[in-house]
Amino acid sequence: MKNRARLIVVLGIIGSSVLMQWTPATASPVYVFPVTGCEVKYAHSHHDYPATDILAKAGCTFVAPTSGVVDEVNRVDTWSGKSNLGADRGGLYVSIIGDDGVRYYGSHLRSIPKSIQPGTIVVAGRVLGAIGATGSARGTAPHVHFGISWPTPIDAGAWWVRRGEVFPWKYLDAWKVGKDLSPRKEVSAKKLKSGEIPPVSK
Numbered sequence: 001m002k003n004r005a006r007l008i009v010v011l012g013i014i015g016s017s018v019l020m021q022w023t024p025a026t027a028s029p030v031y032v033f034p035v036t037g038c039e040v041k042y043a044h045s046h047h048d049y050p051a052t053d054i055l056a057k058a059g060c061t062f063v064a065p066t067s068g069v070v071d072e073v074n075r076v077d078t079w080s081g082k083s084n085l086g087a088d089r090g091g092l093y094v095s096i097i098g099d100d101g102v103r104y105y106g107s108h109l110r111s112i113p114k115s116i117q118p119g120t121i122v123v124a125g126r127v128l129g130a131i132g133a134t135g136s137a138r139g140t141a142p143h144v145h146f147g148i149s150w151p152t153p154i155d156a157g158a159w160w161v162r163r164g165e166v167f168p169w170k171y172l173d174a175w176k177v178g179k180d181l182s183p184r185k186e187v188s189a190k191k192l193k194s195g196e197i198p199p200v201s202k
């Protein structure tokens, strides 16, 4: 009887370890909604080009929607209402290049953590900044202007790509309810051939 009891215990241990190996690990989401811990509002529209303004209280957290590497960081608000230069309108902003090859851009930020530098590797949900109203958002309700585009060389001439090239709300709606929806295909389909003239001038 002793031996049989021992056998049952051994079989039980083997059985449970096999079961543990068979249980698939819970996969962490690849995409997360880019504002966390706050109530948000965003319209399924944007003035004159594809992007989304996500309204939230000033200081709410803008996070990396997916894992990747920090692309551009601008910590100085140089926007002036008089000149209203396109390259300055974002105020404080961060963009990342996701592991999916897509660039994600958030602007009008109030502040950006010191740890966020070009080249910093980030995971989905990493804090990229605090929501504010810098750049051309000065005097408006705090929001993060969220743009989805393709990577371009870092220079002022590419600001019109950085600010957004595909409509983001389809993806935002999905990420908000925990669905993984990647803009990778839509972005690569729209990506301009190098040498093509920008569709937007100012």
Ligand SMILES: [Zn+2]
Pocket (backbone or CB within 6 Å): 046, 051, 052, 053, 145, 146
């Ligand atoms: Zn906007």
